[in-house]
Amino acid sequence: MEDTIKLEVIKDLSAGATVSQSAKLYQSHGMIDYQSSAELTYTDILNLTLALNVASEFYDVCATVLVKNNTLTGAALGATIFESFQKAIDCNPIDSICGAIAITKTADVELVRLLTKQHVIVAPDFTAEAENYLDSKKIKYVKLNTPLNEYKNFLTEEIVVTPFGTVVQEKNKKELDKESFKVVSKVKPTVEQIEDAIFAWKITKYIRSAGVVIAKDFKTSGIAQGIQTPAFEYALDKSCEQAKEAILASDVPLTVHDLNVAVQNRISLIIQPGVTEDVLKQADKFEVGMITTGISNFSVV
Numbered sequence: 570m571e572d573t574i575k576l577e578v579i580k581d582l583s584a585g586a587t588v589s590q591s592a593k594l595y596q597s598h599g600m601i602d603y604q605s606s607a608e609l610t611y612t613d614i615l616n617l618t619l620a621l622n623v624a625s626e627f628y629d630v631c632a633t634v635l636v637k638n639n640t641l642t643g644a645a646l647g648a649t650i651f652e653s654f655q656k657a658i659d660c661n662p663i664d665s666i667c668g669a670i671a672i673t674k675t676a677d678v679e680l681v682r683l684l685t686k687q688h689v690i691v692a693p694d695f696t697a698e699a700e701n702y703l704d705s706k707k708i709k710y711v712k713l714n715t716p717l718n719e720y721k722n723f724l725t726e727e728i729v730v731t732p733f734g735t736v737v738q739e740k741n742k743k744e745l746d747k748e749s750f751k752v753v754s755k756v757k758p759t760v761e762q763i764e765d766a767i768f769a770w771k772i773t774k775y776i777r778s779a780g781v782v783i784a785k786d787f788k789t790s791g792i793a794q795g796i797q798t799p800a801f802e803y804a805l806d807k808s809c810e811q812a813k814e815a816i817l818a819s820d821v822p823l824t825v826h827d828l829n830v831a832v833q834n835r836i837s838l839i840i841q842p843g844v845t846e847d848v849l850k851q852a853d854k855f856e857v858g859m860i861t862t863g864i865s866n867f868s869v870v
Contacts, residue, residue, distance in 0.1 A: 579596050627771075668688065763860070841862070
């Protein structure tokens with residue numbers, strides 16, 4: 570019996586990826602429940618989806634995720650939602666001036682006053698004062714009625730139509746496994762470092778490979794994706810001084826050269842799918858912590 574996918578047109582979108590392309594929004598099985606203050610564009614939908622995908626990893630804490638041009642630009646956790654927002658903006662102040670923002674708790678007026686018309690924000694709820702402000706400034710916002718802890722249930726297949734045929738694959742829902750998650754270096758990381766490593770590793774699930782995330786104190790400071798060989802240098806250059814004593818998460822195993830670059834930038838702990846003997850020997854020589862996950866988040870899309 571063949572699988573069938575039934576789609577029904579909801580509405581025409583104002584444009585596609587460019588103004589010269591047309592686009593439609595289709596009703597699909599298992600859509601989330603949401604309310605939008607204004608019509609969402611093609612770009613809004615892609616950006617908000619990526620932002621919520623990442624935010625759903627941290628549904629039970631205060632988290633903020635920033636996305637621009639369907640690319641993750643920053644993510645952070647905080648003691649309050651406002652603190653997480655400030656930390657996330659600090660990840661990449663330039664790219665944060667526009668794009669999609671996903672937060673895991675109620676948005677209040679203190680937070681939304683920092684937004685502009687170039688933003689679209691999604692949250693589980695908004696205070697009345699926050700909604701009034703957003704409406705007055707014509708800033709687009711989306712209330713997510715579906716609980717964030719249920720969001721992953723709506724992540725089903727990824728469909729890509731190509732001239733070779735239509736490819737359908739399941740979403741990457743692989744979680745870290747305590748049986749394969751191992752500290753393999755002589756230097757043993759602290760509890761705080763392990764928590765930062767898990768935070769960074771979860772983010773690598775949602776960036777294009779070769780993906781590298783630099784993080785410390787639950788805040789990304791450098792993200793590289795889709796640029797292959799120079800990914801480590803790019804992420805570390807982006808992180809700059811914030812790389813000191815930070816965590817480096819990679820979706821592919823490091824080479825000795827990669828490790829040496831990390832050491833030069835004073836990275837304290839590395840989390841990656843696996844490690845070769847020569848790289849581990851070098852890590853022990855420079856007293857860098859090393860965690861292997863046994864799984865890879867490598868993705869070309």
